[in-house]
Structures are given as C-alpha cells and as structure tokens.
Amino acid sequence: MLHRSALVLASALATLALPAAADPVDARAAASQLYAADAVEVARYDMPGLSEQETAALMSVAQTQRYYAAVAFAPDAGIMAEPTVLAANxxxxxxxxAAALDGCNGRRQGGRACALALEVRPQGWQARALMLSADATQGFVDQYRAATGSRAFAASGSSGQWGIGQGRNAATEAIAACRGDSAVSDCAVVIAD
Structure with missing residues (x-):
C-alpha cells in the first residue's frame, strides 16, 4: 500500500507522464510507445477488511474498465460505501x-483517509515516456493516424482529456479540443506531424 508521502509525490509527478509541450513525438514514435487499447490487467493493493466476495466483485468490475483507472475506498466504511470512487480513463x-484518492477523501465523512484498492492499466504495463488513456489511444489509432497533412494531438496530464487538431493551426486546435468546455489548463501537444 502506498503511504501518504508517496501519494503526494505521485500526484506531483502525474503531469510528468506526458512529454513536455516543447518536445512532442511524431506518430511513428507514439505508435511504438502506446499500448493496445483493449487489453487490461488489474493490480491489486492490500485491502484489509474486505471479504473475499467483495474483493471478487471489485476485481470483476475492474476487468471491464478502461485504463488507466484506480479505485479508492474509505477503510472504515468499506468498499460498498458512498466514499468509494473509481477514476477511469x-x-x-x-x-x-490521484483522482480516485481526491474524490474518495472528498466524500468521506470522518475516519481514516481513503486507500487505494486497485488500479487498471494496459496488459504488460511498464512506465513509458508517452502514456495515453485507452480512449485517447483509440483516437490516435482511428483518427490521428488516418489524418493527412499537419496535425497535432494534445493531452492533459491531470485528466483523461485529449484533442486533435489539423492544418496550419494544428497545435492550437488540439489544445482547444483537449480543454473543451472544462477548466483543464494543462493540455499540451504530445504528438505532432
């Protein structure tokens, strides 16, 4: 189980999973780094106090989620309680x-801080310089690679948002598509051709 200081560090490092805006990779390099969008594995954390039935149900649900995902729960309330949060994609x-823990702790009514129960990641996962959600990976395969001419792919390191832009203003359009109508401010171009 991760300790509180490790969680703070993990939250701070979340944006480092994406290349800096100044050094996007091209489609060929991105394709070599991204995982298949449809195959996942579930990494289980120490979940004290959960029954075998609860653990089995949680693992079954996790197998159906899109990566990258995590489940956090309030140990004093149990897994089937209001504070439990699944942050996916x-x-x-x-x-x-970070999203699962923040969401869970925000819903918790006293007791011990939320803990991670599991995470969902691509099958055969290892950290890579470029990691995208399953949906973004599918968008890269179906939309970005099919496009011609100048294009850019932007992603937010703190969320699952992403966007594609084409033409002369591809980078600006990709960042705008990534932000959408949300308050996300960390969208950056991670792939450009």
Missing amino acids: YHSPEAAR
Whole structure:
C-alpha cells in the first residue's frame, strides 16, 4: 500500500507522464510507445477488511474498465460505501490514483483517509515516456493516424482529456479540443506531424 508521502509525490509527478509541450513525438514514435487499447490487467493493493466476495466483485468490475483507472475506498466504511470512487480513463496510473484518492477523501465523512484498492492499466504495463488513456489511444489509432497533412494531438496530464487538431493551426486546435468546455489548463501537444 502506498503511504501518504508517496501519494503526494505521485500526484506531483502525474503531469510528468506526458512529454513536455516543447518536445512532442511524431506518430511513428507514439505508435511504438502506446499500448493496445483493449487489453487490461488489474493490480491489486492490500485491502484489509474486505471479504473475499467483495474483493471478487471489485476485481470483476475492474476487468471491464478502461485504463488507466484506480479505485479508492474509505477503510472504515468499506468498499460498498458512498466514499468509494473509481477514476477511469486517465493518461497515467499516477493521475488515476490521484483522482480516485481526491474524490474518495472528498466524500468521506470522518475516519481514516481513503486507500487505494486497485488500479487498471494496459496488459504488460511498464512506465513509458508517452502514456495515453485507452480512449485517447483509440483516437490516435482511428483518427490521428488516418489524418493527412499537419496535425497535432494534445493531452492533459491531470485528466483523461485529449484533442486533435489539423492544418496550419494544428497545435492550437488540439489544445482547444483537449480543454473543451472544462477548466483543464494543462493540455499540451504530445504528438505532432
């Protein structure tokens, strides 16, 4: 189980999972780093106090989620309680963990701080310089690679948001598409051709 100081560090490092805006990779390099969008593995944390039935149900649900995902729960309330949060389809395990813990602790009514129960990541996962959510990876495969001419792919290191832009203003359009109508401010171009 991760300790509180490790969680703070993981939250701070969440944005490092994506290349800096100044050094995006091209489509060929991105394709070599990204995982298949449809195959996941579940990494289980120490979950004290959960029954075998609860653990089995949680693992079954986790197998159906899109990576990167994490589940956090309030140990004093149990897994089937209001504070339990599943944060799914983020661009890194660190971002999913941070979102699950923040959401759970925000809903918790006293007791011990929330703990991670599990995370969902691509099958055969190892940290890579470029990591995208399953949905963003599918968008890269279906939309970005099919496009011609100048294009850019932007992603947010703190969320699962992403966007694609084309033409002369591809980078600006990709960042705008990534931000959408949200308050996300960390969208950066991670792939450009």
